[in-house]
Amino acid sequence: MAESGLIIVDKPGEWTSHDVVARMRRLAGTRRVGHAGTLDPMATGVLVVGVEKATRLLGHLALTEKVYEAGIRLGVSTNTDDAEGEVTATASAEGVTEAEVRKGVEALTGEILQIPPQVSAIKVNGQRAYKMARAGEEVELAARPVTVHAFEVRAIRHEGATVDVDAVITCSSGTYIRALARDLGAALGVGGHLTRLRRTRVGPYDVSMARTLDQLAEECVVLPIGEAVAAAFPRRDVTAEEARVVAHGGRLPALGLGPGPIGVFGPGGELLALVEESGRTARPLAVFAN
Structure with a gap:
């Protein structure tokens, strides 16, 4: 039997969280594998994978605080609120100032009500919102309370009619970083979307503990279940x-x-x-x- 514990994976881009679990089943030699907190295919970084008895920890670990490094482009809106979607609107962000960006970010910090993206896994009347959205249906999603503990702007770059913002975001479970990008753009009157996303921490497990799938193929390092619980x-x-x-x-x-x-x-x-x-x-x- 495989050792019960956690594997901290540095998820590559273009892989779904389910793809990672399928690969880890082979590497760990067991079907009893799951993950805490889904990452979109575009996103990279920390994905906490549980093996054997540790799968029973995952629901509790998914509720812990998370940290992300994000890229936000102002001046372009998409139907998914990220770079993988289709452009739905453009507006010149050339006149957006650093002070306005920081004021917009400040308004999205703390306890806020957030409407999830139309293309999300939330269920509406028993159906996934993303399936309804992709079928052309208008999805009405209710605003939900989330907490953005910190929304730190690291850089602001004007690129013609668009503005790129680099940020580090610490937030509660259930926070959509795509929605923060969308709402920042909306507040500034120019629209916005997420261009990149890297999760650097889930609870006590940060990217320094994470290993790539190639590294795990060479040595499948498992954090024993007792150590995993004591850390979290x-x-x-x-x-x-x-x-x-x-x-x-x-x-x-x-x-x-x-x-x-x-x-x-x-x-x-x-x-x-x-x-x-x-x-x-x-x-x-x-x-x-x-």
Whole structure:
């Protein structure tokens, strides 16, 4: 059986997240492989892949904070809000100033309501929005609350009628960087879209830990499940008796370790479970002891 743990992949451009999972199934020698947080084919960078028991961590890891390096072009709108779509409108951005860009970015920082792109995997009446959009249907997507912790402008370049903005964005799960590019362009009255995207961090896992598929083909490096949990979540060490309770799916007294998942480790340092505190008890989210 393959080792249970995480593989931090540096996803190449033009690959879907599903393509990466298919490749990792072959490299890891198991069908039990999944990923946390989809990256569009155009995007590169950190894709967290879970193997064996670690697949049960992925839903929790997908909710962690993420960091992206992005390129935004002002003056051109597309139907996908990124460079892979068809151009739907152009407007000269020649007169857009650096101060206006920074003011627009500031308005998109913090807790905001964001309408996802028309071409997205969100379901509307049981159908994926992107399928409806590609069939020519007008998709009504509701605005959703997201948090942009930081939207740092690194460079602004005027290129004729367009303006290119390089940015580093730290945000909550569910934030569409394509939508930020679209909304920045809309706020400036010239339209905009995403030209490049690289994810550099998912929770505690950053690009320095990531390996390319070619590197993983040479050596399939797996971060053991216990180390993966200890890096991502608060840790709770328990006694032998508490370990027995947890291993059978029982609850423990809460210790006030926070609202999110907590890694529970036995007397020997082995990972037993993820728990979540609610009131006075800590209930299991996933048990790994068996």
